[in-house]
Amino acid sequence: MTILTTPKRSSFLWEPSKERIENSHIKAFADFTDQPLFPYERLHLWSTSHLGDFWSSVWDYAGVIGDKGDQAYVPSFSMPDAEWFPNARLNFAENLLRGSLDRIAAYEASETGVHHSITLRELKMEVAKAQQGLKDLGVQKGDCVAGITTNNIQGLVALIATASLGAIWTSCSPDFGTKGIVDRIGQVRPKVLIATLAYQYKEKPFHIEKKIQETTENLEGLSAVITLNGEADLPGIKTQTWEELCANDADVPDFTQTAFNDPLYILYTSGTTGLPKAIVHSVGGTLLQHVKEHQLHCDVQQDDVLFWYTNTAWMMYPWLVSGLASEAALLLYDGSPVQSDNLPHLWDVADEVGVTHFGTSPKYLETLAKADVQLKNTHSLTTLKSILSCGAPLAPEQYDWVYETLKEDLLLASISGGTEIIGCFVMGSPVHPVKRGEIACKALGMAVDVLDERGASVYKEKADLVCTQPFPSMPITFLGEGGDERYRNSYFSKRPGIWTHGDLAEQTIEEAFIIYGRADTTLNPGGVRIGTAEIYRVVEHVQEVEDSVVFGLPKDHDEEIVLCVVTKHFNEELAKNIRRQIRSQASPRHVPKRIYQVDEIPHTINGKKVEGAAKTAALGDFVKNEASLRNPSSLQSFRQLTEKEYL
Structure with a gap:
């Protein structure tokens, strides 16, 4: 399989047509609020400097069922203490069960195919x-x-x-x-x-x-x-x-x-550093955040078919469910995303029910790419308008692969947010072009920035992803004793009054974003901050490597980059190739000092690599919550890591 390593001649992989822009929700919303759509940065600035007007307009534009009350936003000196729609009354379920009674509300499918639908x-x-x-x-x-x-x-x-x-x-x-x-x-x-x-x-x-x-x-x-x-x-x-x-x-x-x-909901963090945090989310905050994201950023239209491959433990499950509030049909899928004799099984299902928005992960796309799946040759994909991806950074080469092998006229949007906000900080949009390796824009209503250790906003530098203004889907609290204090300590202790999310990010001059992974797993060899995603995006395209995890281990008051790989071909030639690829495609500083072979990589139930658990086990320390791992037995290889030979 050939992976493109350079952009196409145009700096953009996809650009929306004038017709698509004119028919988009976000264009209609801009007209509804009497705000110009372009430049987008102006619209975004209006949405974060006029918070009450913006979120009140989202309520009205989306036709939220309920009584909005006479006030949308009550500011506070403390970001978590801001109030939203203090006099409003509504019911979440009523806003899901809306629209034509004859429309399809959901399709149900599994490893055996589509079972049935429900109006x-x-x-x-x-x-x-x-x-x-x-x-x-x-x-x-x-x-x-x-x-x-x-x-x-x-x-x-x-x-x-x-x-x-x-x-x-x-x-x-x-x-x-x-x-x-x-x-x-x-x-x-x-x-x-x-x-x-x-x-x-x-x-x-x-x-x-x-x-x-x-x-x-x-x-x-x-x-x-x-x-x-x-x-x-x-x-x-x-x-x-x-x-x-x-x-x-x-x-x-x-x-x-x-x-x-x-x-409305209680969601849980992965719990790999202790008991999972039980995060309480509100009725109105969840609804407004989701209809904004679905309609304005994903352009989910009435009678579209929305799909995300998720289980019921992940935040993308309630995100998917909220698609009903935009009068879209949901594709509910249970089972493995791939079958041994049919890797594109999910696409068979998507074609059958006419999916318009396909939500997935970089790992799934990588599986298809490594198997040289060419979907445009085997599936019609006529209804498909957008592919959405989250859970990990989407590598630049994966952008190329999607447009080469799936469909050229397609909005590919990597999105990034978290369980803590039951939504996104940065997203795509139907009016932004797609540039390889980048997330197109700040989400409307989210005052996103990238701040360095001085608290200064920086561009073209890796620093902390933050949000400087309140938003409705902030948690109500963390459940349990001292919940409010634990919540505030988690996101406001580093910068009082500013939400520091915990992701390492870069802001481009065009105000697009690149996410490099969790800041707490950032590598720091020689005092230079390196995002693990920069290494993964190279290693994942090495054909012999089935899975990998990278972390830093202490060495003489510094740290060394350690790469662990799952492979059937562990030898000096493979190690040399990995280092050569990382050196040329990332930098010499990214090259791992030690490469180990392990049996499997620890993942959460939702499929995320758990770098912290791997590192903790390698250091011989106690992993506080192995129950959060899909495969806790994988840690045994890491507990014995220093006894192994490495290349």
């Missing part, structure tokens, strides 16, 4: 029945319902029914271990647990009745368990099947009104 009329009826069942169990506003669910229609109904009551939803993926589940939802003391008893991954069935029983034994305050995919005998706890929960005559859901800042 909005059918979805509202199923939500009504689940809502009534939850009411009968005593669930009311402010209670928490937890799900151990797969990404399917039943899970979607459970989430929406919970939100319709003004209750709080939190979820884990069924492939978590018992400790990983309890470390998360055990913090929130759910009133009801909705749990699947079986799932399938890589064509292998998994039955987890024992795991569910062990989980329920460790949840305080649990009053009932609803089982999916069968019955379970759970001593001492009221248990119903999903069918029993929904066995009632309800056909129209009620919508309990909430305040803008009432809790």
Whole structure:
């Protein structure tokens, strides 16, 4: 396979047509607010200097159902204490169940293909029945319902029914271990647990009745368990099947009104440095942030089909669900993204249901590229308008690969934000051209900057990604003792009054962005800051390397770059090739001093490399939360690292 290493003749890989710009949500929004669309930087500056006007306009433009109240923004000296829409009343679920009753609301698919679809009329009826069942169990506003669910229609109904009551939803993926589940939802003391008893991954069935029983034994305050995919005998706890929960005559859901800042979701950080942080997100902040991102930045239109490959534990799951508020259909997929005999399986599904926005990760695109998959030769992709990517930086060569092998007329947008904000700081847009290796723009309403250690805004330098003004999807708090203090310490201790996100980033002269990874895993050999993404984007294109992780280990009051690779061809020739490629495509400072072979790389359940856990294990220290890893046994190779030979 040939990977392009230089840009095309044009500095842009894609530019939007005049027609696409004219028909975009962001152009309509600019007209709606009587603001010029270009230059975009002016529109962005207006959105962050007139915060109340901007977010009030997002509410009105998106047609949010509810009472907005008479005030959009109440500033405060302290960024976390700013108030949003203090007099508003709304219901999140009501804003999802909107539009034509005959429209397709969701498609459900798995490793065996597309199963079925559901119209909005059918979805509202199923939500009504689940809502009534939850009411009968005593669930009311402010209670928490937890799900151990797969990404399917039943899970979607459970989430929406919970939100319709003004209750709080939190979820884990069924492939978590018992400790990983309890470390998360055990913090929130759910009133009801909705749990699947079986799932399938890589064509292998998994039955987890024992795991569910062990989980329920460790949840305080649990009053009932609803089982999916069968019955379970759970001593001492009221248990119903999903069918029993929904066995009632309800056909129209009620919508309990909430305040803008009432809790909606509890999401969790990866927890690789300790107990996962339980982050509480608000009803209104989540809704406004998501409709803004979907409509203004992703240009999700009515009746589009939105997809993101995610499980129910990752923040991209609620992000996907919110697509209903823009009257798009959702593609809900559960299972492995690739099959041994059919790598482009997800694209078969996407073609069948007419996906317009395909959300994925750099790792998935890398898998296809290494296998020399040429999608434009095998799939129609006629409806596809955009590919979105997050979870790790998208390498410049991957931009080239997408346009060479998928589709030329396509908006490719790498996006970056976090669980902590249930959204994005930097994104693409339908009116920005695509330049290889860069994220096009600051998200509207997000006062993003890159600050150095002096607190000065810098360009063409690697420094801290920050946000200098409040935004509605900031967390309400971290759940648990000292939650407010832990929240503020996490993001405001380095620069009081400024959100320091923890990412290493670079701002270009054109105000595009390059993300280099987490600042706390930044390498610092010889006092020079190096983002690990700069090394990965080279190593990932070495054909013999299946996976890799890089970190620094101390050496004589400095640190050495250590690269660990999964490969079947570990020899001097491979090591020389890796170093040669890194030296020529990154710099001599990026070249690892030591290269080790390991059996596998530690990843979170959501597929992110865990550099911190690998380094901690290599140093012989205790990894605080192995339960957060998809493959905790991988750490054994790193615990023995210094005993291994290296090249």
